[in-house]
Amino acid sequence: MTAAAAHLPARAAGPRHLAGTGALLRLALRRDRVLIPVWVLALGLTVAAMGSSFEALYGTAAARAELAGSMNANGSMRALYGPVLSDSLGGLVAWRMAGFGAVLAAVMSLLIVVRHTREEEETGRQELLSAAMVGRRAPLTAALLAALLADVVLAALIAAGLAASGRPATGSLALGLVIGCTGMLFAGLAAVAAQLTESARMAKGLTGAVLGLAFVLRAAGDAATADSSSPLTWVSPIGWAENLRPYARERWWVLLLFAAAVAVAVCAAYALTARRDLGMSFLPARPGPAAAPRTLAGPSGLAWRLQRATLAGWSAGFLCAGGIFGGIAKGAADLVGGNQQTREIFERMGGEQGLTDAFLATMAGMLGMVASLYAAGAVLRMRAEETGDRAEPVLAGAVGRLRWAAGHLVLAYAGTAAVLACGGLALGVSYGLSVGDLGGQLGPVLAATLAQVPAAWTLTGVAVLAFGLLPRATPAVWAVVGGCLALGWLGPALAFPQWAMDLSPYSHLPKLPGAEATAAPFVWLLALSALFAAAGLAGFRRRDIG
Incomplete structure (x- = not known):
């Protein structure tokens, strides 16, 4: 930040930091014109197709009740897929795809954010862009907006596809929102990791480790209880996706947890990016030994x-x-x-x-x-x-x-x-x-x-x-x-x-x-x-x- 910008009033300095966001967002969407549509269509259509698949497999209420009872009675299966909270066709789709879809949405979002933040700095392209009229926070904002657009379209596609296949509209909207919100949460966490680490590989690895920890905590909690009520499940964002309970008397207030977590992660990312130089990180690489090993x-x-x-x-x-x-x-x-x-x-x-x-x-x-x-x-x-x-x-x-x-x-x-x-x-x-x-x-x-x-x-x-x-x-x-x-x-x-x-x-x-x-x-x-x-x-x- 220049000395002049530091003395500007808050209302004047804000837009200056975001200058060029629109152009960077268009560039990001152009670069990801294949990646984002493939992820969104593949995941969205897969979730939508699950309803028809379960309808063919478990067409009667008795068959669905038998499946739900057998799954909920097995701790290992609950750890793998989560408990069945409703034996309706929509409930089975949510059981099978809420956690799985949330994980895939998280992976998509972290890849988008890291690609357009830390990876751009690592390759030197961001330095060239920043030499033009580009604000300090514009690259991070553009990356987060690209991830947000992908998650919003994914949520809409899931909700519309499930509703069109005959599932209740309320549950369909809940499932789409919870998958999209999970993706946006990990977009924020990836933005934080991009500030902390020195390379795109490390940023992806750190965010992926948090995602893996969230899955393990959810699995441990679901193995202990058959209704997603374990404290371990509640400390995991993947567990929040279950506890929104699509098609099973939805708990809409769970979305507030996602909103709060996303806000905290994004604010932390903005605070960190304002306190470091371009290309630097808060977790620098350790200096290597004076002499390289024979390997x-x-x-x-x-x-x-x-x-x-x-x-x-x-x-x-x-x-x-x-x-x-x-x-x-x-x-x-x-x-x-x-x-x-x-x-x-x-x-x-x-x-x-x-x-x-x-x-x-x-x-x-x-x-x-x-x-x-x-x-x-x-x-x-x-x-x-x-x-x-x-x-x-x-x-x-x-x-x-x-x-x-x-x-x-x-x-x-x-x-x-x-x-x-x-x-x-x-x-x-x-x-x-x-x-x-x-x-x-x-x-x-x-x-x-x-x-x-x-x-x-x-x-x-x-x-x-x-x-x-x-x-x-x-x-x-x-x-x-x-x-x-x-x-x-x-x-x-x-x-x-x-x-x-x-x-x-x-x-x-x-x-x-x-x-x-x-x-x-x-x-x-x-x-x-x-x-x-x-x-x-x-x-x-x-x-x-x-």
């Missing part, structure tokens, strides 16, 4: 240093997820009960070799699909290093392009297998202990999880292909991975045609454990992954850096 002597060591924390975080997450899934597998038959439609969905997802094995196969498949997110991120870290002008100095030395890329790709491929091994180990141990047969169950369940590796590696190859041949289109890799996740998660429930399911590499794998396996699909997927990776690396050798 940093080459590009592989550098890649390991850059990605080891991410790998550790994913491994820990898969250990927790595998332990939870394994603990509830024993009661899979009780959870499904006599509902034939639900049984058919599990069989489409996990095979027809028995409901418990089908449940385990489904969980192994879900772990495999989620692991592809880690794989894509590990590959695209190369693009981040390239656009951040950190790859060029390394390649200017005695380091070839393929050698540099190999350091990151080893972590992408081997890291994917490692996180799946962690998930499979936890899944097998937890299930084996629950049935009293650890020695007999650990091996098959671990093998079933590791069988997902070729499919995950195929999507890893797609990421390498995009990086090498179409570097500017690398964000589309997330759409490909997200499409495979949607096919695996929604396809069986919505009875997608087989040709659509076959677009995902995961649909070609045998449903292990229990099903007969042949080598053919594994060989074909591994060959396809190798072909994609080779073509991508060949393109990377020939294209310009940047």
